[in-house]
Amino acid sequence: MCRIIAVANQKGGVGKTTTCVNLGIGLARAGKKVLLVEADAQGSLSVSLGIQEPDTLDMTLVQILGKIINEEEIDPEEGIIKHKEGIDFIPANIELAGLETSLVNVMSREQILRLYLEEIKNRYDYILIDCMPSLGMITINALVAADYVLIPVEAAYLPVKVLQQLIKTIGKVHRQLNRKLSILGILLTKVDRRTNFSKDIEKQIREVYGDKVHIFAHCIPMSVRAAETTVEGKSIYAYDPKGIVAEGYRLLTGEVLDDEE
Template identity: 75%
Template sequence: MNKIIAIANQKGGVGKTTTCVNLGIGLVRTGKKVLLIDADAQGNLAACLGIEEPDNLEVTLVNILAKVVNDEPLDVTEGILHHEEGVDFLPANIELAGLETTLVNVMSRETVLRQYVDEIKDRYDYILIDCMPSLGMMTINSLVAAGSV
């Protein structure tokens, strides 16, 4: 059985990303398989894990969610990076802010991230979602995808 946890708070600078990274690495050290998903357009999770220019990444959460929205074929492992500490992560960047605007016009817009998570969850013991500091469409998607917050 796997657990999907959203790390969320409407205030910025309270340690959401730090909690996500440290909890994920701690779980890996206990033998768990962990995926971190960066659902914040600031891309701080990627930066914490050593990606210096998240805006230059070829595949991020934006590309994956765009495929879900457009019903395009999806390789669930596409865009997932592996960190030397043993945790896998799906980075985000500033393009996520544009996708959030696009989601407003999408049917079942609050379930787009959950559709992706449902496809990949059997590969991991834990999926931790690092949310942005707002109650926007991506945070709502994260809360819908998660089993706990």
């Protein structure tokens, strides 16, 4: 069975795209068939996977969802790009922002992405959706399509502050639109264990949410190497395989695989 995971947080800069790329490629390295779906108009996932100018692409998630809305036939391979590190991905670009606006007038507008993924999910073990930093209609589509939500949270005050609103939204989607949706876990990112501040934030999250939501045992450490991978268009495993961030994502991948059992 395919597991669909939305990587979501309405706060930007917390490591959603980095997590989506490196968890996805980590799962592929473990022998899983993986599709990454970019549900963010900024095109960061595409850039991270080597697409220099996402806005010039002719076929993206926008065109695919447009066909679903218009009930047109879709080739299962259409719009899917194969990456040299063993994963497939569907890119997005600035046109996705326009689609989000136009969804207001579409029947069953929260279900469009789910309808598409239902057609192709039997080809994959995992589908990871990189959500935009908002709780708009495209993110709601991702939550309705998903089985689980993985929440990256930077070990800092403001990103932790908005976590409560996201958890409320996930609960609302679960009750009203997608009864199978649950939180896979909170992932602490950009953790600098050398500082007391970072340690205090981590302790606070575990104390406040630990009894309600799974919190991954392993964190993603702070490192400039993770940011550099975006420019290189490759995963942390290919760019800095012996570094602390690669080790962090290897351990995270192991936790996600363990959760299958």
